[in-house]
Amino acid sequence: MSSTREFSQKDLESHNTRVDLWIAVHGKVYDVTKYIQDHPGGQDLLIDVGGTDATAAFEDVGHSEDASEILEQYLIGTLKDHQEVVRSKAVRVIQQSAPLPAKKKSSTLANIAIITSIGGFASLLFLSKGHINLPDKFVQLPKAWLKDLPQIRLPRGGFSNGFISATALCASIGGIIGVQLSKALHIEAGFEKYPPHVKSHKVPKPNPNLARGFLDPKEYKSLPLIKKDQLSPNVYRFIFQLPKTTDVIGIPIGQHVAIKSTIDGAVVSRSYTPTSNNTDLGRLELVIKCYPDGILTGQYLAKLEVGDKVLFRGPKGAMKYHSGLCKQIGMIAGGTGITPMYQLIRAICEDEKDLTQVSLIYANRSEEDILLRKELEFFARNYPRNFRIWYMLDKPPQKWAYGKGFVTPDVMAAKLPKPSTDTKIMLCGPPGMVNASKKALVNMEFQAPGNVSKMTDQIFCF
Template identity: 45%
Template sequence: MTPETEYTADEVAQHTKPDDIWMTIHGEVYDVTKYVMDHPGGIEVLLEAAGTDASDPFDNAGHSDDAFDLMTPFRIGKLKGHVNKKSKNPILLQPPLEKLDSTKQSHGLAGITLGFLSLGIAASTYKILKGEHGISALTHALSILSIPIASTQPSNSIYSKGLLGSSLLLMGCTAFAIRKSFGIIMGETNFRTYPNHLKVPKPVTRDPLLQRGWLDSVLSPLPLAKKILIAPNVYRLVFSLPQPEAMLGLPTGQHVAITMNIDGEKVTRSYTPVSNNLDYGVLELLVKIYPDGKLTGGCLANLQIGDAVHFRGPKGAMRYTNGLCKKIGMIAGGTGITPMFQLIRAICENDRDATEISLIYANHTENDILLKDELDKFSRLYPKLFNVFYVIEHPSTTWNSGVGYITKDMAAQRLPLPGNDVKIMVCGPPGMVGAAKKFLGELGYETPGANPKMSDQVFIF
């Protein structure tokens, strides 16, 4: 067997040009030069990681298992001297047995002590009611239990017996109550903890599709249920989940990946569903068909009702939750509206989410605007939360909104000002994204890195 080639970090660092890109991921060395045209994030992402250890950016990008399969043909060897990270020491969730034993002993002593105090209190109360001094009453009570304390008080056998019986009963109840309290606090459990004849309920088997969602269950292909042309070369594809009551289980802001074998090649592309976890039984996508696209032109364009498609997920660095920020500015172009719509819908349909959203949405023509009816409806129903401004390149004579391209002045007028509680989200064609990065930086927003993170002020989907 031929020994595997090993490369040093210095050797990897010499390959950083657009026509010669090497990187390491978890100790494996890859030559990704031939992958730059197919990489969903573009060549810029790969160039930024060229010659370095790209393990963290690779993991943060939310790649699923199929990403490792795609990388296999580009693997050329191992990183010399690489050592896998060791797992952290386990966290001790319970105190040592010695500590528990000493704790129980201290609990017992505390119970006995409080029992004696209870005895004294009972005796003192009785004597005080009879007009006797409390201290002398306590002394009398202790003398009954043969505790050597001097006493000048006369004894009364009937009184003593009654006092002793009631005090012992009070002391026992107090000790029992203390033990039970400490048992609850320390989580003591044994067979005596449970009532007699306890009926153990039969385990209820719940379908994981109804609790966690389909993406958390064992994956299987989904059949196409509907295929509707909604704009030039744009289809609404509706896939059926295994059960009508099942939910997708996709965190807000994340996407799924479609993987198909085309002409012997495994092709994967990512899409953000326009359906969410409230749309039971379906996964719904908006897909633009490119005639020369490997996946869209070669496969998705020809899908027929009933055809099965393999999905993976969740994927992506964004997981939106209420409270992420107070204001969100959005710049979208074409099918880049899908991740924006996912967030807009989640925020507007949540009565407790007061995040304000401003969207600038660009297209070639009026007919290219996707989800316009839905966006306009949210704008009408939630005017304090959401406003949208449309921009088209080729307007009709009746068009009364933005014309041309999204500009710096347009963004300054329509989007929230930079601040700690403000995020800008961008998704669309590469040219639009590049221009947006530039003028957002000029407006004072932080420049995003090539690998998106939720902490970024400007987040690129």
């Protein structure tokens, strides 16, 4: 079909089945029927928005730039009478504090009078050189002064005049001392009047996992493959070399990278979560299951040889883990769905200040299919307060110490944390397992997630 063809809303709504699936994004119509199998979020996620305008879900997914490239392959036309909805920006109200009223100075006339009296008395005591009997005079003076106040006269005689002169001199000196004391002792109110003081504290070390690195979220960059190990049937560990031995990939914990290649004349892009992080200098590691019939994995990644260069872009994704996100995390992973979980587990265990408790249920077909087992059990053994693991196998060996069969609600109730505001559940694996787990968790009173995962979800699906 021509990409210039126009479709009505009714046309769009009529294509909403697994075998005939259309979506609209930003006024463009796409036939994504052939993409259902390859969608990293699972088939049901696409089917849920089939036959509708999926723009909001598309924008909220967190890696829409990757999806844009993929969608271009399936463009069939435009949506008639489409009007782009511009989301209003949140308005932040800033409350202006009322100016603090000017505070009166504490040095009032009364204070000066009191201090002057003290100063005068101190001066008199000093000038008398100790000849005054202080206790007797101090006790008797107020009564005599109150009694004789209306009949005060200026007495005659050298002694009286000398005494009055001395008193006046003492009062003057005392007044000067009082004023100086008033200035010295006066402190205006308010914390801003105190001298600045900085609390001594240790400078926190920057989190290496938040550092920007070699990769760019918009521009693809090539990296050479330096090592390729087969971990299990169709599962490989790829190690790519960064330009410098001190370079970091620059991927926050929980996010992923996009890989792009041209296969049979078509541009193909897929997203994968690295098992390495910014503490692994000079390299990027990925664990990927290469399906024989997979367009990118089977026809491209499985055939890579050491020295081949691969195009990468990132970071991408809605998850950006940080210490303190929650107190407890329950994880259910299946197969290669362990890779984003491993990234979080490693970051939590290696951060001595992160007290988050992680409980992982890891499901596989057989014991040989368990990926990163050595690494996972290292963390479980050395960080028992942070991490514990429970394996589930379809075909367990004899004397198997863990679970058998499907991840049932009973298994979840026994191995995962209980619902609370400080608990999150994370899911990654085959769509069937993820969907069954979501339903069971909702029945256990966890909050149901939306079609597109967000950081605020109690149940987060990678």
